[in-house]
Amino acid sequence: MADSANSARGDLKLASVTKSYGDFTAVDDLSLTIPEGSFFALLGPSGCGKTTTLRMVAGLEEPTVGTIHLGSTDITFTKPYQRPINTVFQNYALFPHLTIFENIAFGLRRRGIKDVDESVNKVLDLVELPHLAQRKPTQLSGGQQQRIALARAIVNRPALLLLDEPLGALDLKLRRQMQIELKWIQKEVGLTFVHVTHDQEEAMTMADTIAVMNEGKIEQMGSPAELYDNPKTAFVANFLGQSNLIKGTLVGTDGDSLVADLFGQKISLPRSRSHAADSSIYAGIRPEKFRISLLQTSTSGNLLSGGKIEDVSYIGVSTQYQVMMPWGQELMVFEQNDDGVAPFRIGDPVNISWEPIFTFALRGDEDADAGTEVVPEDLDEE
Amino acid sequence: MSSIAKEVIVSRRPLGSSLSRWFGKNLIRIYMALAFTYLFIPVAYTFVFSFNDSGKSNITWQGFTFDKWLNPCGAPRVCEALGNSIKIGLLATIFSTILGTLIAFAIGRYAFRGRSASNLLIFLPMATPEIVLGASILSLFLVLQVNPGFWPTVIAHVVFCVSFVVVTVKARIASLDPRLEQAAMDLYANEFQTFRRVTLPLVAPGIAAAALLAFSLSFDDFIITNFNSGTVTTFPKFIYGAAARGIPAQANVIASAVFFLALALVIIGQVVSRKRKVY
Numbered sequence: 001m002a003d004s005a006n007s008a009r010g011d012l013k014l015a016s017v018t019k020s021y022g023d024f025t026a027v028d029d030l031s032l033t034i035p036e037g038s039f040f041a042l043l044g045p046s047g048c049g050k051t052t053t054l055r056m057v058a059g060l061e062e063p064t065v066g067t068i069h070l071g072s073t074d075i076t077f078t079k080p081y082q083r084p085i086n087t088v089f090q091n092y093a094l095f096p097h098l099t100i101f102e103n104i105a106f107g108l109r110r111r112g113i114k115d116v117d118e119s120v121n122k123v124l125d126l127v128e129l130p131h132l133a134q135r136k137p138t139q140l141s142g143g144q145q146q147r148i149a150l151a152r153a154i155v156n157r158p159a160l161l162l163l164d165e166p167l168g169a170l171d172l173k174l175r176r177q178m179q180i181e182l183k184w185i186q187k188e189v190g191l192t193f194v195h196v197t198h199d200q201e202e203a204m205t206m207a208d209t210i211a212v213m214n215e216g217k218i219e220q221m222g223s224p225a226e227l228y229d230n231p232k233t234a235f236v237a238n239f240l241g242q243s244n245l246i247k248g249t250l251v252g253t254d255g256d257s258l259v260a261d262l263f264g265q266k267i268s269l270p271r272s273r274s275h276a277a278d279s280s281i282y283a284g285i286r287p288e289k290f291r292i293s294l295l296q297t298s299t300s301g302n303l304l305s306g307g308k309i310e311d312v313s314y315i316g317v318s319t320q321y322q323v324m325m326p327w328g329q330e331l332m333v334f335e336q337n338d339d340g341v342a343p344f345r346i347g348d349p350v351n352i353s354w355e356p357i358f359t360f361a362l363r364g365d366e367d368a369d370a371g372t373e374v375v376p377e378d379l380d381e382e
Numbered sequence: 383m384s385s386i387a388k389e390v391i392v393s394r395r396p397l398g399s400s401l402s403r404w405f406g407k408n409l410i411r412i413y414m415a416l417a418f419t420y421l422f423i424p425v426a427y428t429f430v431f432s433f434n435d436s437g438k439s440n441i442t443w444q445g446f447t448f449d450k451w452l453n454p455c456g457a458p459r460v461c462e463a464l465g466n467s468i469k470i471g472l473l474a475t476i477f478s479t480i481l482g483t484l485i486a487f488a489i490g491r492y493a494f495r496g497r498s499a500s501n502l503l504i505f506l507p508m509a510t511p512e513i514v515l516g517a518s519i520l521s522l523f524l525v526l527q528v529n530p531g532f533w534p535t536v537i538a539h540v541v542f543c544v545s546f547v548v549v550t551v552k553a554r555i556a557s558l559d560p561r562l563e564q565a566a567m568d569l570y571a572n573e574f575q576t577f578r579r580v581t582l583p584l585v586a587p588g589i590a591a592a593a594l595l596a597f598s599l600s601f602d603d604f605i606i607t608n609f610n611s612g613t614v615t616t617f618p619k620f621i622y623g624a625a626a627r628g629i630p631a632q633a634n635v636i637a638s639a640v641f642f643l644a645l646a647l648v649i650i651g652q653v654v655s656r657k658r659k660v661y
Contacts, residue, residue: 080567093565107569
């Protein structure tokens with residue numbers, strides 16, 4: 001039985017998985033399919049259940065309800081060592097008493113493979129650290145330990161590689177570099193990677209598909225572009241990047257577009273980007289999609305007039321504006337510094353315009369601040 | 383004001399302050415030298431008098447000789463006592479280390495009913511005065527109609543050594559990252575392989591320290607041994623008995639040898655761990 005589980009291949013399927021600790025539900029009726037060969041990210045704030053989900057897939061926790069399948073094999077209750085799944089742990093968890101070589105060879109030796117030299121050396125070459133084979137983990141830098149942890153996992157050629165905040169302990173520059181490297185290694189070895197992170201930028205950079213998790217449930221799943229351009233909930237709209245959410249009402253249709261009334265001003269939006277349940281909506285527009293113009297300038301697309309520049313921050317590639325609208329809401333606008341237009345000044349009366357296609361609509365009964373005030377992750381989240 | 387004060391100090395410096403500066407720099411060393419002198423005078427005394435060309439009593443200096451070092455078993459029954467101490471020490475160490483390590487794992491790793499109570503109770507033999515512990519164990523043996531002797535002494539030693547082993551090993555287990563064991567399981571090691579390949583090697587330094595501690599406690603013990611050993615003479619008991627008549631210089635030889643052996647072990651340990659770079 002162990003053998004059949006160990007040789008399982010295919011898509012990972014979680015079906016109605018729930019994990020409760022007493023009264024607390026960490027993961028709530030989660031169903032998810034991760035296609036073989038993809039780079040999949042589980043993204044969410046601290047305590048959203050993403051690490052618990054990962055641990056259940058690894059076999060370090062058992063679901064309270066639900067099943068986990070790898071291909072056609074049920075692995076819900078098999079032991080961690082009976083699964084063809086390896087993990088890159090958050091703090092690497094390299095064995096301090098073994099050399100780097102033996103750390104990497106650990107999994108191969110446990111599976112009874114005698115001749116480990118070639119595989120270990122090959123993977124050491126892949127992570128570009130062949131000269132460290134005889135060192136002990138404590139003699140390595142954080143970035144080097146991270147790569148060895150990765151090497152120790154992929155040398156086993158698992159059906160699934162789990163990465164639990166693997167870059168969390170690295171500084172920003174190294175993290176950026178490792179993001180690109182991880183993506184490259186995933187392509188190179190062709191394994192399925194499941195990456196858990198709270199860093200939306202990291203998830204967007206690396207993953208083919210992202211599942212945004214909140215309070216034990218998946219809010220939305222899709223490609224980075226889908227999630228960013230067409231979020232279904234306020235949480236996703238705010239957690240991935242920033243959004244302006246403006247309260248409004250749907251008042252009619254116009255071909256493939258819907259017409260909405262935002263505080264007396266009519267705008268249109270694509271029907272395919274409306275997730276409203278009834279006529280009450282939040283119209284969402286990303287700050288970089290807005291254009292600011294002086295009152296007399298003619299514009300195309302949607303227009304909201306009557307704004308006043310409240311604040312200007314120049315940040316090099318772009319300028320960030322806070323624009324106060326007549327209904328008392330401050331909108332955020334990012335303008336590229338690429339047109340000769342002189343920056344606007346505080347107090348300037350302006351209009352705001354944008355292309356209708358960049359509008360999405362959320363349910364009007366949502367909490368418009370969901371996902372905005374996410375506390376910085378403490379790395380030792382369980 | 384400060385500039386004046388500075389000037390005063392500067393102008394005084396050549397006069398008498400060089401001595402006080404020397405003291406300021408070396409006070410800690412002087413203190414250390416005095417403390418070590420205090421600690422090592424008895425050891426030095428024991429060592430020096432192991433070369434005493436004495437007869438029955440080894441109190442006054444009679445002249446230098448290597449005889450006692452060349453014939454450490456020369457005094458009646460001294461080596462028999464030493465042998466008993468070593469045998470009892472080794473047995474007590476083996477049993478208490480195995481038992482204590484298992485208890486430490488149970489308390490350190492598993493949640494079970496009575497865990498915190500066990501955690502507290504394990505300190506009891508450490509906290510109980512030896513004279514009380516020794517007398518209680520003896521009365522227990524007498525109630526069970528077991529005569530004092532070699533094995534009752536071993537059992538009594540295991541009782542107090544276990545506490546020390548548990549405390550030492552538990553500290554090591556507490557500092558062990560549970561993720562290392564999870565990583566091992568993740569890398570295809572089953573429960574036994576995980577224990578054998580990861581847990582045990584990482585806890586081993588703690589177990590070794592506990593075993594050394596247990597042996598030295600057992601080897602050293604007089605009070606509990608005196609209650610429970612009956613006619614069996616251990617090295618501490620021999621010294622105590624001999625003290626009335628005059629301790630033979632062979633006892634000094636053996637004590638010195640034990641001291642230097644322990645010292646050598648510590649030094650070797652330091653050198654090895656420095657080479658290996660401890661984690």
